[in-house]
Amino acid sequence: MARAKVGLKSAPTNLASLIRGLYGRVAKQLKVDPSYVSRVARGERQSDAIELSLERELRRIMSLVSANHNETKHRSAKRSRVAPKKKKKVA
16 A cells, blocks of 8 residues: 655644654665664765665754644744733723
8 A cells, every 4th residue: 555645734743753763765866775764864875865865854854843833833923912802990
């Protein structure tokens, strides 16, 4: 059973969700085993292509985290600018 290709997703709110599966995604892109990607990341093996793909994927993750962080800051700043409603005096 083949997986359907998924379009752009909204960024998860935590970094762990984004990093989970990093080696698997890189391995899939380069058609290698995830354990080999792991070994290259730990420095046990050398591969310029894998190192480049890991770096690219990490940059993508950091840009998603940064965009999500900026969006959250923007929303909280917007909320703080809204003045509370004044209560009517009862006579």
